[in-house]
Amino acid sequence: MSNDGRRKVSRRRFLTETAGAAAALAIVPRSVLGGEGHVSPSETFGGALIGCGGRGGGTFGGLGPNVRRLASCDVKFLGRVDNKETYSDFRRVLERKDIDVVAIATPPHWHPLITIAAMEAGKDVLCEKPLTRFIAEGRAVVEAERRYNRIFQVGTYGRFRDSHNPAKVLTHKIMASGLLKKCQGVHIKKGGLKVRQWSGIVNAKPQPVPKNLDWDMYCGPSPLRPYHPHRTGGTHRGYWDYEGGGMADMGQHHFDPVQWTWAKDDTSAVEIEAHAPPAHPECCAMWGWVELKYADGLTFVMESTEWGKPYDRKQPREISLNDLSEEDQKKVLAMPDPEPLVDFPTAIRTRQRPGGHAEAAHRSAAILHLANIAIRVGRKIRYDPVKEQIIGDDEANRLVNQPMRAPWHL
Amino acid sequence: MEPLEELLKRLVAEMPDPDKRGMYCTDIDAAKIEKAVAEMHKHGRAAIVGLIDMLVEPLQGDDVRPVKAKYALHCLALAVCNLADDKPRHEFSLTLASQLGGNRPKAVQAYLIQELQTAGGKEVAETLGTLLADDVLCEPAARALVAIGDGAVQQLHRALGKAAGKRRLTIIQNLGVLRDATSVAALREAVGDPDADIRLAAGWALANIGDQGAVDLLLRAAKTAKGWERIQMTKACLLLAEKLQAPAKQSATARV
Numbered sequence: 220m221s222n223d224g225r226r227k228v229s230r231r232r233f234l235t236e237t238a239g240a241a242a243a244l245a246i247v248p249r250s251v252l253g254g255e256g257h258v259s260p261s262e263t264f265g266g267a268l269i270g271c272g273g274r275g276g277g278t279f280g281g282l283g284p285n286v287r288r289l290a291s292c293d294v295k296f297l298g299r300v301d302n303k304e305t306y307s308d309f310r311r312v313l314e315r316k317d318i319d320v321v322a323i324a325t326p327p328h329w330h331p332l333i334t335i336a337a338m339e340a341g342k343d344v345l346c347e348k349p350l351t352r353f354i355a356e357g358r359a360v361v362e363a364e365r366r367y368n369r370i371f372q373v374g375t376y377g378r379f380r381d382s383h384n385p386a387k388v389l390t391h392k393i394m395a396s397g398l399l400k401k402c403q404g405v406h407i408k409k410g411g412l413k414v415r416q417w418s419g420i421v422n423a424k425p426q427p428v429p430k431n432l433d434w435d436m437y438c439g440p441s442p443l444r445p446y447h448p449h450r451t452g453g454t455h456r457g458y459w460d461y462e463g464g465g466m467a468d469m470g471q472h473h474f475d476p477v478q479w480t481w482a483k484d485d486t487s488a489v490e491i492e493a494h495a496p497p498a499h500p501e502c503c504a505m506w507g508w509v510e511l512k513y514a515d516g517l518t519f520v521m522e523s524t525e526w527g528k529p530y531d532r533k534q535p536r537e538i539s540l541n542d543l544s545e546e547d548q549k550k551v552l553a554m555p556d557p558e559p560l561v562d563f564p565t566a567i568r569t570r571q572r573p574g575g576h577a578e579a580a581h582r583s584a585a586i587l588h589l590a591n592i593a594i595r596v597g598r599k600i601r602y603d604p605v606k607e608q609i610i611g612d613d614e615a616n617r618l619v620n621q622p623m624r625a626p627w628h629l
Numbered sequence: 630m631e632p633l634e635e636l637l638k639r640l641v642a643e644m645p646d647p648d649k650r651g652m653y654c655t656d657i658d659a660a661k662i663e664k665a666v667a668e669m670h671k672h673g674r675a676a677i678v679g680l681i682d683m684l685v686e687p688l689q690g691d692d693v694r695p696v697k698a699k700y701a702l703h704c705l706a707l708a709v710c711n712l713a714d715d716k717p718r719h720e721f722s723l724t725l726a727s728q729l730g731g732n733r734p735k736a737v738q739a740y741l742i743q744e745l746q747t748a749g750g751k752e753v754a755e756t757l758g759t760l761l762a763d764d765v766l767c768e769p770a771a772r773a774l775v776a777i778g779d780g781a782v783q784q785l786h787r788a789l790g791k792a793a794g795k796r797r798l799t800i801i802q803n804l805g806v807l808r809d810a811t812s813v814a815a816l817r818e819a820v821g822d823p824d825a826d827i828r829l830a831a832g833w834a835l836a837n838i839g840d841q842g843a844v845d846l847l848l849r850a851a852k853t854a855k856g857w858e859r860i861q862m863t864k865a866c867l868l869l870a871e872k873l874q875a876p877a878k879q880s881a882t883a884r885v
Contacts, residue, residue, distance in 0.1 A: 628833065
């Protein structure tokens with residue numbers, strides 16, 4: 220067993236326990252013994268997929284080639300559960316000691332709770348984006364990652380690409396140097412946020428719950444609403460109960476690498492303002508743009524191009540060495556490039572922190588949540604990135620840390 | 630002068646129509662919505678009650694007026710929260726609360742409670758507290774109370790003694806969320822409950838409160854439990870140890 224307590228079969232133990240080394244050499248296939256292109260048992264992990272719909276297969280694939288799928292779990296598996304390979308209750312999966320790694324591809328209202336529970340049970344986790352449904356969930360995931368010393372990666376990978384782009388690496392170094400005191404950078408994401416596509420049905424009439432679906436478990440920590448199929452199967456994205464519209468669906472893909480480039484993995488915006496009609500209480504719907512300003516002046520904007528007047532306050536602006544004094548330029552150029560980001564399959568073998576770790580994933584999800592809060596309350600909000608609370612606005616803070624339906628809690 | 634009922638019908642009609650997919654994605658005119666909501670707001674309590682009278686749940690038929698009234702009521706909630714003066718929000722909140730506990734359909738009442746979660750304050754804590762005794766409304770009422778914060782603990786604490794089943798679970802969990810130290814005796818007792826969900830909620834609540842007297846109880850529970858319950862009780866022990874890190878409680882931390 221490795222020194223961090225994981226259940227991993229060592230090559231030596233495997234050979235001894237397989238009726239002696241000599242016999243093993245005779246009967247064990249080459250793939251077990253290793254060699255180029257082969258996976259040795261010392262690097263093989265037991266895996267489970269929780270949430271087997273649309274993204275499930277792809278998310279499990281992100282665990283890498285060394286993870287063998289031992290269990291599949293989904294709330295729509297009622298009637299065919301054997302609690303050996305097929306489950307409808309993730310808690311039964313997490314009880315298994317032979318599962319080392321969990322891929323989570325449920326709707327986002329379950330992401331943090333299952334992530335935290337899996338880490339409590341000693342598993343490493345790859346979780347689909349968006350990491351969370353509201354900000355306090357993200358902090359709880361970060362704390363669980365630290366407390367249980369597990370590997371966590373969110374299922375979006377743009378930062379791995381951008382961290383090899385020389386122009387973005389330079390921006391990252393300028394920002395990370397702390398030498399740019401007043402940042403004039405403006406990053407605008409225009410379109411591609413699927414606002415209309417991921418809206419909710421405001422006049423949905425309740426329908427009977429399908430026999431194969433555990434609806435109570437589906438709703439989980441969210442309010443137990445009357446069933447409607449549009450609340451499931453991808454279109455769940457249009458409801459605040461489960462996600463946050465196209466903003467939450469596409470936003471983390473876009474802003475997670477942007478956040479890395481601008482070296483904001485450990486902080487959040489301080490002023491957020493939206494241009495949107497009054498929000499619906501349950502359904503995600505139209506908005507025009509949201510502007511998020513960081514304490515150093517950096518501005519992020521998401522512009523839907525699907526509603527209202529265009530964003531015209533600022534133009535996109537990159538930063539460059541020219542924004543620094545000559546002396547500071549030399550300091551930045553002398554800085555080493557950032558370490559290559561570690562991918563999840565490598566991280567679970569080496570126990571290094573992966574590139575899309577919990578804090579980074581939490582902060583990039585918070586960008587979307589803050590934008591959605593500004594849309595939902597219809598007023599400018601000011602945010603304290605350290606306390607992770609909206610300043611002087613009790614009602615808006617209710618969306619930062621939302622109550623959960625028992626027995627589910629952070 | 631236009632009678633209020635007719636005026637409200639006209640103003641509600643100004644709210645957007647759901648599009649072909651049933652969504653608010655087409656012809657959303659923010660200025661028109663805001664103007665109609667401002668007009669409703671001028672008529673105070675009577676307009677709010679008039680809007681509530683239009684709500685029906687669950688939705689039936691093709692009448693869009695309840696859909697629009699539901700949205701209008703939420704727009705009104707947002708509007709009163711956006712004012713510098715707290716008085717309109719306070720009055721809105723009290724008006725909604727006055728419509729709870731009576732004969733309106735439970736789903737309509739649940740919606741009003743949801744709106745109080747958005748715009749309510751301590752002025753409605755007591756009303757929400759009485760709903761903790763209602764099997765259907767307990768859960769949304771608890772959520773609203775926890776969101777509001779002010780005055781919630783007293784209501785949940787008071788309701789705990791009479792609660793059973795799912796209501797008891799909801800109340801125990803939320804006492805833990807709010808870290809109510811005055812409830813520890815009842816929570817310690819609940820750790821021995823026959824219902825596993827109650828045991829887990831109580832164990833977590835004691836840990837989150839940082840109850841020094843629960844150290845042995847939680848350690849024993851973690852040791853004897855199996856499977857999911859063992860994992861969760863172990864988590865409770867770790868959480869308790871963290872909460873006990875406060876200087877006055879450090880000897881108990883060492884025991885955990």
